[in-house]
Amino acid sequence: MSNTQPTRTGSCLCGAVRYVAPARPLATVVCHCRNCQKQAGSALSVVAVFPRTELRVEGQLTVYEDRGTSGQTVFRQFCGRCGSPVLTDTERAREQGVIFVKAGTFDEVSDLRPTTHYWVKRAHPWLPLPPDAELLEQE
Secondary structure, X not given: OOOOOXXXXXXXXXXXXXXXXXXXXXXXXXXXXXXXXXXXXXXXEEEEEEEHHHOEEEOOEEEEEEEOOOOOEEEEXXXXXXXXXXXXXXXXXXXXXXXXXXXXXXXXXXXXXXXXXXXXXXXXXXXXXOOOOEEOOOO
């Protein structure tokens, strides 16, 4: 990341893990799959996609290896002290040179607008889905 490029910062709940990323993510997406719901402890997971070489993380993350519905390994990275989920990584993301940052950990979130919702067939029925977003039944 160049010194002149605008950045976005974030952290886990306790602040033991902090990061800096480009100000604008490549994409912001929502996942409604059961594993993301369970990992987030919520109805969904919102992640922002960044080039992995542009993300700078300070602090220690703990990794839980999960299996996605596709069978690929999902590396769920969280703060071992407070438990906040911070990053999600996959083998495919590594091949593509991207990484997923949990949007709820950003210091500023007012400008984020998810454009795609994955696994909407698992979305909670009480949750309205935006009509202008791309809605995918699965991944």
